[in-house]
Amino acid sequence: MNPIDLLIATLQLRLGEYLVSVYGSENWVFVVRDVLTVLTISTFCLLIVIFLIWLERKVIARMQDRLGPNRVGGRYGLLQTVADVLKLLTKESLTPAGADKWAYNLAPLLIVMTALLMWAVIPFGPGAMGADLNIGVFYILAVSSVSVVCLLLAGWGSNNKYALLGAFRSVAQLVSYEVPMVLSLLIPIILAGSMATEAIIGAQYIPFLFVIPLSAVIFFISALAETGRTPFDLLEAESEIVAGFHVEYGGMKFGMFFLAEFIGTLLMSALFVTIYWGGYTLPLVNLVLGVFGLPPIDLASLAWGRTLSLPIFFGKVFVIYFVFIWIRATLPRVRIDQMLNLNWKFLVPLSLVLILVVAIVDKALPANTNVWAYSGIMLLANILIAVGAIELLRRRGRQERAAAEAAHDDELADISAEALPAAHH
Amino acid sequence: MIPLSWYLIVSALLFSIGLFGLLARRNAVAMLMAVELMLNAVNINLVAFWRYQTPEAPAGLAWAVFVLTIAAAEAAVGLALIISVYRRRDSVIAEELDTLKF
Amino acid sequence: MTSQQVIFIILAVITLASGLVVVTNRNLFHAALAMMLSFFGVAGFYVLLEAPFLAASQLLVYIGAISILIIFAIMMTRRLMSTDESPFNSQWIAALFGTLLIGGLIIFVIVSVFSPFGDIIIANSAPPSLAVQESTVLLGRSFVDPDQYVIPFEIASVLLLGALVGSIAIARPEKES
Numbered sequence: 192m193n194p195i196d197l198l199i200a201t202l203q204l205r206l207g208e209y210l211v212s213v214y215g216s217e218n219w220v221f222v223v224r225d226v227l228t229v230l231t232i233s234t235f236c237l238l239i240v241i242f243l244i245w246l247e248r249k250v251i252a253r254m255q256d257r258l259g260p261n262r263v264g265g266r267y268g269l270l271q272t273v274a275d276v277l278k279l280l281t282k283e284s285l286t287p288a289g290a291d292k293w294a295y296n297l298a299p300l301l302i303v304m305t306a307l308l309m310w311a312v313i314p315f316g317p318g319a320m321g322a323d324l325n326i327g328v329f330y331i332l333a334v335s336s337v338s339v340v341c342l343l344l345a346g347w348g349s350n351n352k353y354a355l356l357g358a359f360r361s362v363a364q365l366v367s368y369e370v371p372m373v374l375s376l377l378i379p380i381i382l383a384g385s386m387a388t389e390a391i392i393g394a395q396y397i398p399f400l401f402v403i404p405l406s407a408v409i410f411f412i413s414a415l416a417e418t419g420r421t422p423f424d425l426l427e428a429e430s431e432i433v434a435g436f437h438v439e440y441g442g443m444k445f446g447m448f449f450l451a452e453f454i455g456t457l458l459m460s461a462l463f464v465t466i467y468w469g470g471y472t473l474p475l476v477n478l479v480l481g482v483f484g485l486p487p488i489d490l491a492s493l494a495w496g497r498t499l500s501l502p503i504f505f506g507k508v509f510v511i512y513f514v515f516i517w518i519r520a521t522l523p524r525v526r527i528d529q530m531l532n533l534n535w536k537f538l539v540p541l542s543l544v545l546i547l548v549v550a551i552v553d554k555a556l557p558a559n560t561n562v563w564a565y566s567g568i569m570l571l572a573n574i575l576i577a578v579g580a581i582e583l584l585r586r587r588g589r590q591e592r593a594a595a596e597a598a599h600d601d602e603l604a605d606i607s608a609e610a611l612p613a614a615h616h
Numbered sequence: 617m618i619p620l621s622w623y624l625i626v627s628a629l630l631f632s633i634g635l636f637g638l639l640a641r642r643n644a645v646a647m648l649m650a651v652e653l654m655l656n657a658v659n660i661n662l663v664a665f666w667r668y669q670t671p672e673a674p675a676g677l678a679w680a681v682f683v684l685t686i687a688a689a690e691a692a693v694g695l696a697l698i699i700s701v702y703r704r705r706d707s708v709i710a711e712e713l714d715t716l717k718f
Numbered sequence: 719m720t721s722q723q724v725i726f727i728i729l730a731v732i733t734l735a736s737g738l739v740v741v742t743n744r745n746l747f748h749a750a751l752a753m754m755l756s757f758f759g760v761a762g763f764y765v766l767l768e769a770p771f772l773a774a775s776q777l778l779v780y781i782g783a784i785s786i787l788i789i790f791a792i793m794m795t796r797r798l799m800s801t802d803e804s805p806f807n808s809q810w811i812a813a814l815f816g817t818l819l820i821g822g823l824i825i826f827v828i829v830s831v832f833s834p835f836g837d838i839i840i841a842n843s844a845p846p847s848l849a850v851q852e853s854t855v856l857l858g859r860s861f862v863d864p865d866q867y868v869i870p871f872e873i874a875s876v877l878l879l880g881a882l883v884g885s886i887a888i889a890r891p892e893k894e895s
Contacts, residue, residue, distance in 0.1 A: 218721060293748065325854055326770050333774035336782025340754065343789050347747060355793070362786065386854075618726050621832035623763065625825060626730045630737055630756075632821030637741030639813030640806045645791050646746060649753050652784060653737050656760045659772075667767045674856045678867045680772055681857070684779050685874045689881035691784045695791040696885035703891065708795045711807050 204319045204497040228321055233307045240453045244272045247516050254520040282442035294348030299447035302341035306454040308334045312388050313461045316471050316500030317491035327388040328376055339365050342436050349439035357435030361426040364416060367534045372413035374542035378406040378549050379466050392470040400467040402566045405573040407467045409542050414459040421519040425527055460511035468507055471500035541580050548572050623664035631657035644698045644708045655687045733759030744805045746792045754785045771854045
């Protein structure tokens with residue numbers, strides 16, 4: 192056992208292969224390897240939240256022309272979140288009187304657990320993922336549906352009617368937006384012919400973002416709603432109501448809900464990058480290289496490929512994450528009826544139509560179609576559906592406005608009819 | 617290596633627990649939960665037999681998926697009925713819903 | 719004992735113990751939580767049986783949908799939920815004996831046919847090998863294959879639609895006329 196080799200194996204993210212090469216392929220080697228993988232991924236997720244919170248506060252502050260954290264830990268307030276976490280940790284851990292102790296204390300643990308479990312199938316590099324399940328995307332959807340249970344647990348366990356009402360609203364939102372999310376994720380699955388995340392990345396000769404942009408947009412909107420971020424943060428609505436389902440939580444128990452929300456948002460960015468933007472690979476760079484007749488960069492065959500793929504992957508993830516923050520700083524909050532109408536009357540029918548069209552186009556084109564022609568036709572179909580949907584919305588909006596104006600005019604006429612004789616006298 | 621019979625025994629025990637719950641609980645919602653346990657026990661059996669006897673034909677898997685679907689339909693309709701009964705009779709105790717006896 | 723057997727026994731204990739809690743607990747909400755744990759154990763069995771699609775479906779349908787529905791029903795009818803009364807009805811002793819009889823009979827048959835700890839009567843050995851990738855593909859193809867399950871599949875979807883419409887119609891409050 193050579194410490195230098197171990198260090199190199201760690202840096203190249205090949206720890207598992209190193210363990211097998213040194214200790215052989217006994218059962219316990221795999222157990223140790225899997226435990227190490229779990230520990231690495233969860234520790235990473237928990238630690239990066241500290242950075243994410245700082246990033247969010249800083250970016251929002253700059254967008255609102257403020258400074259943001261700037262005292263603790265140097266000019267840029269880098270240690271502000273560490274101080275916040277220490278504060279949360281040192282607070283008293285309360286359980287309200289009359290609360291259902293089991294449900295109340297279980298909910299924060301379970302919600303962080305589900306948020307961490309979803310990372311198992313996100314590939315950080317070629318072969319560098321928790322578990323290469325052949326049902327990868329479906330696994331994420333299945334695990335994320337468990338988080339709904341945690342909200343109900345928290346709402347019920349708190350023994351507070353506002354917490355329960357908040358939980359009902361949150362569940363309504365999460366369950367509704369699961370539908371367009373599943374439907375929009377089906378489309379890249381149809382294109383890739385697999386639910387495994389690695390296979391979906393491998394199928395992206397041209398990133399799916401440019402092949403099926405409508406699906407990407409629907410997924411992004413439902414991801415916003417699933418993570419409960421602005422403009423869909425009406426379940427928390429910190430500036431209007433107190434907190435929603437976690438109103439009775441304090442200290443680190445509250446912190447864990449917060450933690451799960453940030454891990455969930457980062458996961459949605461990672462999922463978006465994996466499914467629509469080629470994950471850790473560089474499809475766009477490879478396309479440009481292909482134009483000049485150069486061979487594409489294959490990270491799997493490079494010695495340091497896995498290490499190299501990490502900055503590529505996280506660069507992309509943070510671009511998407513920035514968009515999440517950007518939207519939070521830009522858009523106002525929607526009302527609950529607007530939220531449900533947008534989902535059931537717009538996103539769900541739209542994604543159903545999209546699935547129908549994509550499946551038909553996919554079957555209608557012969558199997559040996561050029562990838563460029565295939566992507567072009569797909570893109571055209573997407574744009575046509577998007578234009579049609581927007582046109583429908585516009586007509587509907589116009590009709591509503593005309594109806595409202597007509598009603599208003601009638602009212603004015605009534606008022607003047609009553610007012611005129613009075614003025615005459 | 618896990619013998620097939622282990623799965624069958626666990627499934628039989630889970631089925632019996634569910635059966636007892638269905639027969640003995642007072643609350644209709646609890647009876648529905650017991651039915652779900654029984655359906656799960658059946659599913660374990662289906663999948664275990666598929667895996668051990670005919671892994672090349674997905675009959676057991678397919679029927680397990682159908683059981684899942686029907687369980688979802690059953691839960692939706694059953695709970696709607698319970699809520700409707702609760703609104704009319706102000707009770708979810710199965711023994712008290714005995715109008716048809718007279 | 720192999721690691722798989724250890725996992726199996728842990729899962730079996732979780733599933734059965736939480737199943738017992740489901741049928742005996744006075745607090746319905748806790749019973750529903752135990753039911754979720756039991757479903758989770760069953761999902762574990764599916765993983766052991768190399769049916770990952772079914773395991774994920776179990777999480778999505780049973781824990782993500784059915785349990786939520788049941789918890790909603792418990793909350794809506796909670797005014798009647800008292801934790802002091804007995805959770806059982808008047809016939810519970812008869813039910814216990816009947817269940818023991820039926821359960822004992824099933825287990826007797828299993829033991830006499832398979833003889834889990836002794837000599838083998840029917841093939842009770844390791845399962846035939848299976849590529850994990852295959853089971854999901856196999857299942858997916860069988861659902862769209864006219865020779866296999868395409869008709870049951872379509873009927874199941876119609877059934878779901880019917881259940882959806884029916885449950886909305888039943889549970890909707892009557893309009894006051």
